[in-house]
Amino acid sequence: VTLDERSIDALVEQGWDLHSAGMRATREQLDEVVESGLAERSRRGDGSRRQFLRRSLLAAGGMAAFGAAALERAHAVDAASVDVDLLQTAAAIEVVAITVYQQAAVLDPNVSGTTIKAMKDFIAAVTQQHTDHRDAFNAAIKALGGKEQIGPDRVLLETVVNPGVAKIRAPGDVIALVAALEETAAASYVKFGSSASDAAAVKAFATIAPIEATHLAMLRSISGFFALGHPELITVPLDLTKVPAAAGGAPYPDSFYPIQAARDPAEGKVVAG
Protein backbone atom coordinates (compact mmCIF):
# COMPACT_ATOMS: atom_id res chain seq x y z
CA VAL A 1 0.00 0.00 0.00
CA THR A 2 1.51 3.31 -1.00
CA LEU A 3 0.31 6.83 -0.54
CA ASP A 4 2.81 9.23 -2.05
CA GLU A 5 2.56 12.99 -2.02
CA ARG A 6 1.14 13.30 -5.54
CA SER A 7 -1.62 10.83 -4.84
CA ILE A 8 -2.41 12.66 -1.61
CA ASP A 9 -2.70 15.93 -3.50
CA ALA A 10 -4.95 14.36 -6.13
CA LEU A 11 -7.13 12.77 -3.48
CA VAL A 12 -7.38 15.97 -1.52
CA GLU A 13 -8.45 17.87 -4.62
CA GLN A 14 -10.93 15.19 -5.61
CA GLY A 15 -12.33 15.02 -2.10
CA TRP A 16 -12.76 18.76 -1.99
CA ASP A 17 -14.68 18.81 -5.29
CA LEU A 18 -16.85 15.87 -4.37
CA HIS A 19 -17.67 17.42 -1.08
CA SER A 20 -19.01 20.66 -2.51
CA ALA A 21 -22.43 19.15 -3.11
CA GLY A 22 -22.53 17.35 0.20
CA MET A 23 -21.57 20.54 1.98
CA ARG A 24 -24.86 22.18 1.17
CA ALA A 25 -26.63 19.63 3.34
CA THR A 26 -24.51 20.34 6.38
CA ARG A 27 -24.11 24.09 5.88
CA GLU A 28 -26.81 24.85 8.39
CA GLN A 29 -25.08 22.82 11.09
CA LEU A 30 -21.69 24.40 10.40
CA ASP A 31 -23.16 27.88 10.38
CA GLU A 32 -24.69 27.13 13.75
CA VAL A 33 -21.29 26.27 15.22
CA VAL A 34 -19.77 29.50 13.97
CA GLU A 35 -22.78 31.68 14.75
CA SER A 36 -23.18 30.30 18.24
CA GLY A 37 -19.48 30.94 18.73
CA LEU A 38 -19.96 34.53 17.66
CA ALA A 39 -22.92 34.82 20.01
CA GLU A 40 -20.75 33.40 22.79
CA ARG A 41 -18.09 35.97 21.95
CA SER A 42 -20.71 38.67 22.42
CA ARG A 43 -22.04 37.08 25.62
CA ARG A 44 -18.52 36.72 27.00
CA GLY A 45 -18.02 40.43 26.38
CA ASP A 46 -14.89 40.27 24.25
CA GLY A 47 -16.08 43.26 22.27
CA SER A 48 -17.32 45.23 25.24
CA ARG A 49 -14.02 44.78 27.03
CA ARG A 50 -12.22 46.22 24.08
CA GLN A 51 -14.68 49.13 23.94
CA PHE A 52 -14.28 49.74 27.65
CA LEU A 53 -10.52 49.74 27.34
CA ARG A 54 -10.67 52.08 24.38
CA ARG A 55 -12.99 54.51 26.20
CA SER A 56 -10.76 54.43 29.27
CA LEU A 57 -7.71 55.12 27.24
CA LEU A 58 -9.38 57.98 25.39
CA ALA A 59 -10.50 59.44 28.69
CA ALA A 60 -6.88 59.50 29.76
CA GLY A 61 -6.34 61.82 26.83
CA GLY A 62 -3.35 62.82 24.77
CA MET A 63 -0.84 60.87 22.80
CA ALA A 64 -0.43 58.26 25.53
CA ALA A 65 -4.02 57.14 24.95
CA PHE A 66 -3.52 57.15 21.21
CA GLY A 67 -0.43 54.99 21.54
CA ALA A 68 -2.08 52.60 23.97
CA ALA A 69 -5.12 52.25 21.73
CA ALA A 70 -2.89 51.46 18.80
CA LEU A 71 -1.07 48.90 20.92
CA GLU A 72 -4.35 47.34 21.96
CA ARG A 73 -5.44 47.10 18.33
CA ALA A 74 -2.10 45.49 17.47
CA HIS A 75 -2.60 42.88 20.21
CA ALA A 76 -6.08 42.12 18.88
CA VAL A 77 -4.72 41.68 15.37
CA ASP A 78 -1.93 39.42 16.68
CA ALA A 79 -4.44 37.30 18.61
CA ALA A 80 -6.65 36.93 15.54
CA SER A 81 -3.62 35.97 13.48
CA VAL A 82 -2.62 33.27 15.99
CA ASP A 83 -6.20 31.97 16.01
CA VAL A 84 -6.18 31.74 12.22
CA ASP A 85 -2.95 29.71 12.39
CA LEU A 86 -4.53 27.35 14.93
CA LEU A 87 -7.65 26.93 12.82
CA GLN A 88 -5.69 26.41 9.61
CA THR A 89 -3.58 23.73 11.28
CA ALA A 90 -6.75 22.09 12.53
CA ALA A 91 -8.26 22.15 9.01
CA ALA A 92 -5.02 20.67 7.65
CA ILE A 93 -5.22 17.82 10.19
CA GLU A 94 -8.80 17.16 9.09
CA VAL A 95 -7.72 17.02 5.45
CA VAL A 96 -5.20 14.33 6.35
CA ALA A 97 -7.79 12.38 8.32
CA ILE A 98 -10.35 12.54 5.49
CA THR A 99 -7.80 11.36 2.95
CA VAL A 100 -6.59 8.45 5.06
CA TYR A 101 -10.13 7.26 5.83
CA GLN A 102 -11.03 7.54 2.14
CA GLN A 103 -8.00 5.41 1.31
CA ALA A 104 -8.90 2.90 4.01
CA ALA A 105 -12.37 2.55 2.54
CA VAL A 106 -11.03 1.39 -0.81
CA LEU A 107 -8.45 -1.06 0.50
CA ASP A 108 -9.01 -4.79 0.21
CA PRO A 109 -11.71 -5.42 2.85
CA ASN A 110 -9.55 -8.14 4.40
CA VAL A 111 -6.85 -5.54 4.95
CA SER A 112 -9.06 -2.64 6.01
CA GLY A 113 -11.29 -4.72 8.26
CA THR A 114 -14.42 -3.63 6.40
CA THR A 115 -15.51 -7.23 6.12
CA ILE A 116 -16.94 -6.35 9.54
CA LYS A 117 -20.07 -4.25 8.96
CA ALA A 118 -19.53 -2.14 12.06
CA MET A 119 -16.05 -1.19 10.80
CA LYS A 120 -17.37 -0.31 7.35
CA ASP A 121 -20.13 1.85 8.83
CA PHE A 122 -17.66 3.47 11.20
CA ILE A 123 -15.31 4.53 8.39
CA ALA A 124 -18.18 6.00 6.36
CA ALA A 125 -19.60 7.94 9.30
CA VAL A 126 -16.25 9.23 10.51
CA THR A 127 -15.19 10.36 7.04
CA GLN A 128 -18.32 12.51 6.88
CA GLN A 129 -17.70 13.94 10.34
CA HIS A 130 -14.10 14.87 9.56
CA THR A 131 -15.27 16.56 6.40
CA ASP A 132 -17.71 18.61 8.44
CA HIS A 133 -14.94 19.47 10.90
CA ARG A 134 -12.69 20.69 8.12
CA ASP A 135 -15.47 22.89 6.83
CA ALA A 136 -16.32 24.21 10.30
CA PHE A 137 -12.70 25.20 10.89
CA ASN A 138 -12.57 26.87 7.50
CA ALA A 139 -15.80 28.75 8.23
CA ALA A 140 -14.26 30.02 11.48
CA ILE A 141 -11.12 31.05 9.57
CA LYS A 142 -13.20 33.03 7.09
CA ALA A 143 -15.07 34.73 9.93
CA LEU A 144 -11.70 35.95 11.20
CA GLY A 145 -10.74 37.18 7.75
CA GLY A 146 -8.23 34.40 7.09
CA LYS A 147 -7.66 32.13 4.13
CA GLU A 148 -9.25 28.68 4.06
CA GLN A 149 -6.92 25.71 4.45
CA ILE A 150 -7.74 23.02 1.91
CA GLY A 151 -4.38 21.27 1.93
CA PRO A 152 -3.00 18.60 4.28
CA ASP A 153 -0.67 19.03 7.22
CA ARG A 154 2.47 17.89 5.42
CA VAL A 155 4.52 17.34 8.57
CA LEU A 156 1.80 15.06 9.88
CA LEU A 157 1.77 13.25 6.54
CA GLU A 158 5.50 12.72 6.57
CA THR A 159 5.97 11.80 10.21
CA VAL A 160 2.83 9.81 11.00
CA VAL A 161 0.86 8.86 7.90
CA ASN A 162 3.58 7.71 5.53
CA PRO A 163 5.33 5.47 8.10
CA GLY A 164 1.92 4.13 9.14
CA VAL A 165 0.81 3.44 5.58
CA ALA A 166 4.05 1.58 4.86
CA LYS A 167 3.23 -0.87 7.66
CA ILE A 168 -0.31 -1.69 6.57
CA ARG A 169 -0.80 -5.42 6.18
CA ALA A 170 -3.92 -6.12 8.22
CA PRO A 171 -6.91 -4.39 9.87
CA GLY A 172 -4.92 -3.78 13.05
CA ASP A 173 -2.44 -1.67 11.07
CA VAL A 174 -5.21 0.46 9.55
CA ILE A 175 -6.79 0.94 12.96
CA ALA A 176 -3.43 1.89 14.49
CA LEU A 177 -2.91 4.57 11.85
CA VAL A 178 -6.35 6.18 12.05
CA ALA A 179 -6.27 5.92 15.86
CA ALA A 180 -3.00 7.86 15.84
CA LEU A 181 -4.67 10.54 13.71
CA GLU A 182 -7.70 10.73 16.00
CA GLU A 183 -5.47 10.97 19.06
CA THR A 184 -3.50 13.75 17.39
CA ALA A 185 -6.63 15.62 16.34
CA ALA A 186 -8.25 15.52 19.78
CA ALA A 187 -5.01 16.45 21.56
CA SER A 188 -4.39 19.33 19.15
CA TYR A 189 -7.88 20.76 19.60
CA VAL A 190 -7.71 20.55 23.40
CA LYS A 191 -4.39 22.39 23.25
CA PHE A 192 -5.46 24.91 20.59
CA GLY A 193 -8.77 25.62 22.33
CA SER A 194 -6.87 26.38 25.53
CA SER A 195 -4.81 29.07 23.84
CA ALA A 196 -7.27 30.52 21.30
CA SER A 197 -8.57 34.04 21.93
CA ASP A 198 -11.60 34.25 19.68
CA ALA A 199 -14.81 32.81 21.13
CA ALA A 200 -15.90 31.31 17.81
CA ALA A 201 -12.53 29.56 17.49
CA VAL A 202 -12.79 28.23 21.06
CA LYS A 203 -16.29 27.00 20.31
CA ALA A 204 -15.11 25.13 17.22
CA PHE A 205 -12.30 23.40 19.15
CA ALA A 206 -14.52 22.66 22.16
CA THR A 207 -17.31 21.09 20.13
CA ILE A 208 -15.05 19.01 17.89
CA ALA A 209 -12.34 17.67 20.25
CA PRO A 210 -14.73 15.31 22.10
CA ILE A 211 -15.99 13.89 18.81
CA GLU A 212 -12.43 12.92 17.82
CA ALA A 213 -12.06 11.38 21.26
CA THR A 214 -15.21 9.37 20.61
CA HIS A 215 -13.69 8.09 17.37
CA LEU A 216 -10.55 7.12 19.26
CA ALA A 217 -12.55 5.35 21.95
CA MET A 218 -14.40 3.32 19.34
CA LEU A 219 -11.18 2.47 17.49
CA ARG A 220 -9.56 1.29 20.71
CA SER A 221 -12.53 -0.97 21.37
CA ILE A 222 -12.45 -2.32 17.80
CA SER A 223 -8.69 -2.80 17.99
CA GLY A 224 -9.09 -4.82 21.17
CA PHE A 225 -11.45 -7.25 19.47
CA PHE A 226 -9.13 -7.70 16.49
CA ALA A 227 -6.21 -8.23 18.89
CA LEU A 228 -8.21 -10.88 20.73
CA GLY A 229 -8.88 -12.62 17.42
CA HIS A 230 -12.61 -12.08 17.76
CA PRO A 231 -13.63 -9.32 15.35
CA GLU A 232 -17.06 -10.96 15.10
CA LEU A 233 -17.75 -9.49 18.55
CA ILE A 234 -17.71 -5.99 17.03
CA THR A 235 -21.44 -5.49 16.86
CA VAL A 236 -23.97 -2.78 17.59
CA PRO A 237 -25.04 -3.18 20.29
CA LEU A 238 -22.02 -4.76 21.92
CA ASP A 239 -22.85 -8.00 23.67
CA LEU A 240 -21.02 -7.45 26.93
CA THR A 241 -21.77 -10.96 28.13
CA LYS A 242 -19.33 -12.20 25.49
CA VAL A 243 -16.50 -9.76 26.02
CA PRO A 244 -13.79 -9.92 28.69
CA ALA A 245 -14.02 -7.65 31.71
CA ALA A 246 -10.96 -5.71 30.58
CA ALA A 247 -12.87 -4.49 27.51
CA GLY A 248 -15.09 -2.52 29.84
CA GLY A 249 -12.22 -0.41 31.08
CA ALA A 250 -12.86 3.17 30.11
CA PRO A 251 -11.54 3.96 26.64
CA TYR A 252 -8.66 5.98 28.07
CA PRO A 253 -6.30 5.24 30.91
CA ASP A 254 -6.21 8.92 31.91
CA SER A 255 -8.78 11.04 33.71
CA PHE A 256 -7.76 14.06 31.63
CA TYR A 257 -7.15 14.02 27.92
CA PRO A 258 -3.37 14.11 27.35
CA ILE A 259 -2.03 16.62 24.84
CA GLN A 260 1.38 15.13 24.12
CA ALA A 261 0.21 14.11 20.64
CA ALA A 262 -0.83 17.66 19.74
CA ARG A 263 0.65 19.17 16.60
CA ASP A 264 2.62 22.39 16.47
CA PRO A 265 0.03 25.19 16.35
CA ALA A 266 1.45 26.80 13.21
CA GLU A 267 2.36 23.58 11.42
CA GLY A 268 -0.57 23.65 9.02
CA LYS A 269 -1.00 27.35 8.44
CA VAL A 270 -1.52 28.58 4.91
CA VAL A 271 1.78 29.87 3.58
CA ALA A 272 1.48 32.99 1.46
CA GLY A 273 2.39 32.61 -2.19
Added chain:
Amino acid sequence: VTETTRRGFLRGGVISVGAVGGGVLVAACGSGDTTTTTSTTTVDPDLQQMRLVASIEALAVDTYKKALAAAGQGALGKPPDALVTFAQTAQKHHQDHLDAWNALLAKASQPPQTTPNPRYAKVVQTVLASLHTINDLANLVLTIEVVSLQTHTQTATRLHGSDPRKTALSIAPIEAGHASLLQSVLGTNLDPKGGFVKTDQAADVDSLNG
Protein backbone atom coordinates in the same frame (compact mmCIF):
# COMPACT_ATOMS: atom_id res chain seq x y z
CA VAL B 1 -22.32 12.50 21.04
CA THR B 2 -24.67 14.44 18.91
CA GLU B 3 -28.09 15.91 18.90
CA THR B 4 -29.49 13.18 16.70
CA THR B 5 -27.79 10.49 18.73
CA ARG B 6 -28.95 12.13 21.89
CA ARG B 7 -32.53 12.25 20.70
CA GLY B 8 -32.23 8.64 19.69
CA PHE B 9 -31.05 7.80 23.18
CA LEU B 10 -33.83 9.75 24.80
CA ARG B 11 -36.40 8.04 22.63
CA GLY B 12 -34.81 4.70 23.41
CA GLY B 13 -34.70 5.52 27.08
CA VAL B 14 -38.32 6.47 27.23
CA ILE B 15 -39.40 3.45 25.23
CA SER B 16 -37.27 0.93 27.09
CA VAL B 17 -37.77 2.07 30.63
CA GLY B 18 -41.07 3.82 30.41
CA ALA B 19 -41.15 6.93 32.50
CA VAL B 20 -37.97 6.30 34.44
CA GLY B 21 -35.28 6.79 31.81
CA GLY B 22 -33.00 9.64 30.91
CA GLY B 23 -35.75 11.55 29.16
CA VAL B 24 -37.40 12.24 32.45
CA LEU B 25 -34.10 13.27 33.98
CA VAL B 26 -33.32 15.79 31.29
CA ALA B 27 -36.86 17.07 31.05
CA ALA B 28 -37.04 17.54 34.78
CA CYS B 29 -33.65 19.23 34.95
CA GLY B 30 -33.92 21.39 31.85
CA SER B 31 -33.27 25.08 31.94
CA GLY B 32 -36.93 25.94 31.65
CA ASP B 33 -36.97 26.78 35.33
CA THR B 34 -35.43 30.23 35.53
CA THR B 35 -35.71 30.63 39.28
CA THR B 36 -32.62 32.29 40.71
CA THR B 37 -31.50 33.23 44.14
CA THR B 38 -29.03 35.71 45.47
CA SER B 39 -26.50 32.96 46.06
CA THR B 40 -26.00 32.39 42.35
CA THR B 41 -26.63 35.86 40.99
CA THR B 42 -24.05 37.74 43.01
CA VAL B 43 -21.11 35.41 42.41
CA ASP B 44 -18.53 35.89 39.69
CA PRO B 45 -19.87 34.11 36.57
CA ASP B 46 -16.66 32.13 36.06
CA LEU B 47 -16.73 30.84 39.64
CA GLN B 48 -20.41 30.03 39.28
CA GLN B 49 -19.71 28.03 36.13
CA MET B 50 -16.85 26.17 37.81
CA ARG B 51 -19.07 25.31 40.76
CA LEU B 52 -21.73 24.08 38.34
CA VAL B 53 -19.40 21.61 36.61
CA ALA B 54 -18.04 20.51 39.99
CA SER B 55 -21.62 19.80 41.10
CA ILE B 56 -22.20 17.70 37.98
CA GLU B 57 -19.01 15.74 38.66
CA ALA B 58 -20.14 15.16 42.24
CA LEU B 59 -23.43 13.94 40.82
CA ALA B 60 -21.62 11.53 38.50
CA VAL B 61 -19.47 10.12 41.33
CA ASP B 62 -22.55 9.65 43.50
CA THR B 63 -24.61 8.10 40.69
CA TYR B 64 -21.92 5.56 39.74
CA LYS B 65 -21.48 4.69 43.41
CA LYS B 66 -25.20 4.05 43.79
CA ALA B 67 -25.40 2.26 40.45
CA LEU B 68 -22.60 -0.12 41.44
CA ALA B 69 -24.32 -0.74 44.76
CA ALA B 70 -27.65 -1.44 43.04
CA ALA B 71 -25.97 -3.77 40.55
CA GLY B 72 -24.12 -5.52 43.37
CA GLN B 73 -27.39 -6.30 45.12
CA GLY B 74 -28.47 -8.21 42.03
CA ALA B 75 -31.94 -6.71 41.90
CA LEU B 76 -31.45 -5.76 38.24
CA GLY B 77 -29.91 -9.06 37.17
CA LYS B 78 -26.24 -9.92 37.02
CA PRO B 79 -24.27 -7.10 35.40
CA PRO B 80 -21.66 -8.11 32.79
CA ASP B 81 -18.14 -7.96 34.23
CA ALA B 82 -17.09 -5.53 31.51
CA LEU B 83 -19.81 -3.08 32.56
CA VAL B 84 -18.73 -3.27 36.21
CA THR B 85 -15.13 -2.57 35.19
CA PHE B 86 -16.31 0.38 33.15
CA ALA B 87 -18.38 1.82 36.01
CA GLN B 88 -15.49 1.54 38.46
CA THR B 89 -13.12 3.27 36.05
CA ALA B 90 -15.59 6.01 35.17
CA GLN B 91 -16.31 6.67 38.85
CA LYS B 92 -12.59 7.21 39.47
CA HIS B 93 -12.34 9.56 36.49
CA HIS B 94 -15.24 11.64 37.78
CA GLN B 95 -13.70 11.82 41.25
CA ASP B 96 -10.47 13.11 39.66
CA HIS B 97 -12.48 15.68 37.70
CA LEU B 98 -14.28 16.82 40.85
CA ASP B 99 -10.94 17.17 42.63
CA ALA B 100 -9.57 19.25 39.75
CA TRP B 101 -12.49 21.67 39.82
CA ASN B 102 -12.30 21.94 43.58
CA ALA B 103 -8.59 22.72 43.32
CA LEU B 104 -9.44 25.59 40.98
CA LEU B 105 -12.16 26.81 43.33
CA ALA B 106 -9.68 26.67 46.23
CA LYS B 107 -7.20 28.68 44.18
CA ALA B 108 -9.88 31.36 43.94
CA SER B 109 -10.41 31.16 47.73
CA GLN B 110 -13.76 29.44 47.27
CA PRO B 111 -15.08 26.51 49.35
CA PRO B 112 -15.13 23.11 47.62
CA GLN B 113 -18.23 21.66 45.99
CA THR B 114 -18.83 18.44 47.88
CA THR B 115 -22.47 17.70 47.11
CA PRO B 116 -24.14 16.64 43.85
CA ASN B 117 -26.05 19.19 41.83
CA PRO B 118 -29.30 19.41 43.83
CA ARG B 119 -31.74 19.63 40.91
CA TYR B 120 -30.30 16.60 39.11
CA ALA B 121 -29.72 14.66 42.33
CA LYS B 122 -33.44 14.72 43.16
CA VAL B 123 -34.35 13.23 39.81
CA VAL B 124 -31.56 10.65 39.88
CA GLN B 125 -32.83 9.50 43.25
CA THR B 126 -36.32 9.00 41.82
CA VAL B 127 -35.04 7.25 38.71
CA LEU B 128 -32.76 4.91 40.67
CA ALA B 129 -35.72 3.72 42.70
CA SER B 130 -37.64 2.84 39.53
CA LEU B 131 -35.07 0.87 37.52
CA HIS B 132 -35.84 -2.64 36.34
CA THR B 133 -32.86 -3.77 34.25
CA ILE B 134 -29.13 -3.26 33.82
CA ASN B 135 -29.90 -1.44 30.57
CA ASP B 136 -32.06 1.03 32.53
CA LEU B 137 -29.04 1.66 34.72
CA ALA B 138 -26.81 2.12 31.69
CA ASN B 139 -29.34 4.60 30.27
CA LEU B 140 -29.23 6.60 33.47
CA VAL B 141 -25.44 6.88 33.63
CA LEU B 142 -25.34 7.64 29.91
CA THR B 143 -27.63 10.59 30.58
CA ILE B 144 -25.29 11.83 33.32
CA GLU B 145 -22.33 11.47 30.96
CA VAL B 146 -24.04 13.44 28.21
CA VAL B 147 -25.04 16.20 30.62
CA SER B 148 -21.46 16.33 31.91
CA LEU B 149 -19.98 16.33 28.40
CA GLN B 150 -22.25 19.13 27.25
CA THR B 151 -21.80 21.16 30.44
CA HIS B 152 -18.00 20.94 30.15
CA THR B 153 -18.16 21.89 26.48
CA GLN B 154 -20.29 24.92 27.28
CA THR B 155 -18.03 25.78 30.21
CA ALA B 156 -14.99 25.77 27.94
CA THR B 157 -16.57 28.47 25.81
CA ARG B 158 -17.64 30.59 28.78
CA LEU B 159 -14.61 30.74 31.06
CA HIS B 160 -12.09 33.53 30.68
CA GLY B 161 -9.20 31.97 32.62
CA SER B 162 -6.76 29.79 30.72
CA ASP B 163 -6.40 27.08 33.41
CA PRO B 164 -10.13 26.54 33.98
CA ARG B 165 -10.78 26.46 30.23
CA LYS B 166 -8.00 23.94 29.73
CA THR B 167 -9.49 21.81 32.50
CA ALA B 168 -12.92 21.85 30.85
CA LEU B 169 -11.43 21.07 27.44
CA SER B 170 -9.39 18.15 28.77
CA ILE B 171 -12.32 16.62 30.67
CA ALA B 172 -14.97 16.81 27.91
CA PRO B 173 -13.24 14.18 25.70
CA ILE B 174 -13.09 11.78 28.63
CA GLU B 175 -16.84 12.13 29.21
CA ALA B 176 -17.32 11.61 25.48
CA GLY B 177 -15.39 8.35 25.76
CA HIS B 178 -17.60 7.19 28.62
CA ALA B 179 -20.72 8.09 26.66
CA SER B 180 -19.37 6.35 23.58
CA LEU B 181 -18.88 3.05 25.38
CA LEU B 182 -22.33 3.22 26.96
CA GLN B 183 -23.91 4.04 23.61
CA SER B 184 -22.22 1.06 21.98
CA VAL B 185 -23.58 -1.16 24.75
CA LEU B 186 -27.06 0.28 24.29
CA GLY B 187 -26.89 -0.06 20.52
CA THR B 188 -26.59 3.48 19.24
CA ASN B 189 -24.77 3.78 15.93
CA LEU B 190 -22.38 6.64 15.21
CA ASP B 191 -24.35 9.31 13.39
CA PRO B 192 -22.51 10.60 10.29
CA LYS B 193 -24.21 13.97 10.72
CA GLY B 194 -23.25 14.22 14.37
CA GLY B 195 -19.85 15.79 14.07
CA PHE B 196 -20.26 18.42 16.79
CA VAL B 197 -21.09 18.33 20.48
CA LYS B 198 -24.30 20.21 21.16
CA THR B 199 -24.95 22.07 24.40
CA ASP B 200 -28.74 22.02 24.55
CA GLN B 201 -28.66 19.49 27.39
CA ALA B 202 -25.93 21.30 29.34
CA ALA B 203 -26.75 22.04 32.95
CA ASP B 204 -27.67 25.59 33.82
CA VAL B 205 -26.24 27.50 36.78
CA ASP B 206 -29.78 27.87 38.08
CA SER B 207 -29.74 24.15 38.84
CA LEU B 208 -27.36 24.90 41.72
CA ASN B 209 -30.40 26.31 43.51
CA GLY B 210 -32.26 23.02 43.37
